[in-house]
Amino acid sequence: MRKIGKQEIEDIAVGAALLGTGGGGDPYIGKLMALQAIEEYGEITLLEGDEVPEDALVVPSSMMGAPTVMLEKAPSGEEAIEAFQKLEEYLGKKIYGTFPIEAGGVNSMLPFATAARLGLPVIDVDGMGRAFPELQMVTFYLDGISATPGVISDEKGNTMLLSTINNVWTERIARAATIQMGGSVMCAIYPMTGKQLKESGISGILKLEEEIGKAIRLAKVNNVNPIQEVMKTVGGFELFSGKVNDINRKTETGFARGEAKIEGLNEYKGETLTLSFQNEHLLAQTEQRLVCVTPDLIAVLDAETGLPITTEGIRYGARCVVIGIPCNPKWRTAKGIETVGPKYFGYDVDYVPVEELVKKGVAL
Structure with missing residues (x-):
């Protein structure tokens, strides 16, 4: 157990944007919400997973929708409070604590804002170890934990209680509602016990995000290469370096979809890297070779500062x-690849671990 203050939030926000692989919502907006909550309510308690009682009711805090929508429709925080209270009413039990559903920009920050206002602790566990675009793309789904009963809520005061036959149907129904509710909503889904969270979640994600943010911050102070420091912190690999020469991005069916093309510089001169994204970066390839593919993490960093660039910020x-980062081993199982691998997203390539691609490459 420890307390989280403003500097920790600043560092976690940077790390969340990087592990969010371009998605997970605008980290700046999420950071402002968390900082305001700390100003109003004081520092927030952060628990390790093993500090949570096994029979406790825990619920992740999250936003669903296209990250681009947040540029025009920032959440107030009331939506999350409403969703949590409605879920408590339905379940007839108080929520013990909250946690990030993913390591995404805004979705790593929301638990702090929600926890501060409700007087709850935040738990250092998430359900992805990165960010993915759909509700069933969590380790809880791999382990058979239901997303519902759950509640989604918008800024107008609308709430919807969901009870679905499986988590894929949760995604379909909630996504359709999200579009009608303005393109983004707050969610209180995947209610579970402390025991289920410890067995199925990915522990230490907020600590890792804080270490990433701190590494980038101190690199500037110590006049060292921030990207090298990041790669040491996450066990990542440099995949490509260059200049963005084309970006095609649109918001449709509740997602930010598109491609970015990066013209290679220095040792990559003569190649062009194409990044394909659906909220998050999912595929990186040149004309000749596969560079990195989901579920491994693809992150775009500013060449000078090392700060992560989101899909809406390119x-x-x-x-x-x-850079490429190996995903959590849970995603490299057969069910993990079926759920979040390239074929699910319609890419006609097989999953190859990023460390293998870095060593030998795969020709297209």
Whole structure:
């Protein structure tokens, strides 16, 4: 158990944007919400997973929708409170604590804002170890934990109680409702026990995000390469370096979809890297070779500062470095690949671990 204050939030926000692989919502907006909550309610208690009672009711805090929508429709925080209270009413039990459903920009910050306002602790566990675009793409789904009963809520005061036959149907119904509710909603889904969280979740994600943010912050102070420091912290690999020369991005069916093309510089001169994303970066390839593919993490960093660039933040002319990070082993199982591998997203490539691609590459 320890307390989280403003500096920790600043560092976690940077790390969350990186592990969010371009998605998970705008980290800046999430950071502001968390900082305001600390100003109003004081520092927030952070628990390790093994500090949570086994019979406790725990619920992740999350936002669903296209990250681009947040540029025009920032959440107030009331939506999450409403969703949690409605779920408590339905279950007839108080929620013990909350945690991030994913390691995404806003979705790593929301638990702090929600916890502060409700007087709850935040638990250092998540359900992905990165960010993915759909509700069933969590380790809880791999272990048979139901997403419902659950509640989604918008800024207008609308709430919807969901009870579905499986988690894929939760995604379908909630996504359709999200579009009608303005493109983004707050969620209180995947209610579970402390025992289920400890067995199925990915522990230590907030600590890792904090270490990433701290590494980038101290690199500037110590005048060292921030990208090298990040790769040491996460066990990652440099995949490509260059300048963004094209970006095609649109919001449709509740997602930010598109491609970014990066013209290679230095040792990558003569190659062009294409990044394909659906909220998150899912595929990186040049004309000749496969570079990295989901469920491994693809992150785009500013070449000078090392700060992560989100899918909605990619701009023409930006100089960047693309890095790859091995995913949690849970995603490299048969069910994990079936759930979040390239074939699920319609890419006609097989999953190859990023460390193997870095060693020998795979020709296209």
